[in-house]
Amino acid sequence: MRGLSALAALARHGRHDPAARALGISRSALSHRIADLEGELVAVLVVKRGRLSVVSDDGLALLAAMGDALERIESAVAPLQRRRHQLRLSTVSTFASNWLLPRLRDFQAGHPDIDLAVSTTQRVVDFDHEDVDCAIRHGHGEWTGLRSVLLFHGTLVPVARPGLYSPAPAGWPVIRARSRFQDWPRWWRGTGQAGVPPTHGITVETRSQALEASLAGAGVALTDRRYLDDLLRDGRLELLGPLVELVEGNYFVHPAKVRNSRLVDSMRHWLLAQSGDQSARLRASQTDNQSE
Structure with a gap:
């Protein structure tokens, strides 16, 4: 040949x-x-x-x-x-848009031989019947037949366009995501708020859409603190309340037997390095804030 x-x-x-x-x-x-x-x-x-x-x-x-x-x-x-050189990864659109994609330039620089194909879906992919090598899932890390490693625990923090709303949560127009409808009650309880969350506001399909709506000034959205580095630094959003850490997290998962273990291992090591670096920056930022 x-x-x-x-x-x-x-x-x-x-x-x-x-x-x-x-x-x-x-x-x-x-x-x-x-x-x-x-x-x-x-x-x-x-x-x-x-x-x-x-x-x-x-x-x-x-x-x-x-x-x-x-x-x-x-x-x-x-x-x-x-x-042989392609790695196919599945995740949800919110994680892809707000955490993964902004970092992929670094992955490409370190792994020029890997062609990464990212797909997004709200459902759990079936590794046995779908053309996917690995995924990033939100949950407790226990999926039958899959190996998983924790990238970081999820958090909930309220954000909005700067200068629109007071720090009093009872008066906020809230933005709910159907895919995470219990987020507001969990944050409300986790921060010790009285009563129940506000009912007025809008409902969208995903947290990614909720974040876009908050950027447009449509209300207060709950999202993961790790998605906000650039938006807070650029002054496009502001934090309106304390952070609540969740027991669930984002996990890198793949079957025990994979098509190309070298590519999967490269992605796992890179993801862990990226999440570890961000964790260190967030801890340092919190320490600085407490000392002021």
Whole structure:
């Protein structure tokens, strides 16, 4: 296969250097592949014409007899080769938009050989029947048949566009996410508020949408403190109340047997490093705030 591809590239480009560049190999490797093919077929496929090496009549006859078979084989093999370097990760849109995607430039810089494909869904993916290698799930870390490692525990903190609302929660127009409808009662109890959370406000589908609505000034949203670094620094949102830490967390999960363990291990180590760095920054920030 490799020898035929090398011979076809030489016939197409006419010279060794451009043919080798087209295949992403050295000139020497191209010559060796063609020589190996000649040895297998016991035929002279390349001859010298002046200072150039060109495909012989036997070589041209071989390529003509193959027609587009080589092209079709290469087209069929290419996706399989790409998959060896592709890591497919599933998560929810809120985590992807507000934590994962802003950090992916760092992952790409450290792992240029990995093609990452990120998909988002609100449901739990089925590793046995879906084309997914790993996922980031929110929960308690116990999923049958899967290995999991905690990235960080979830938190709830109220945020809004600066200057719109007082610190008194009873008067807030709240933004609820259907995907996390118990967040407001949990924060309310966790911070010792009297009564029940406000009922006036709007309801959206996801926490990502709730965050967008709060940025637009539509009310107060609850989200994870770890999603807010850039938004708080840029002054686009402000914290309106204390943080409540949850027992659940975000976990990196994958089946015990994976298609490409090297890629999965690379993603796990990178995620743990990223979450660890952020944890250290948040602890330092809290210490600074307490000492002021």
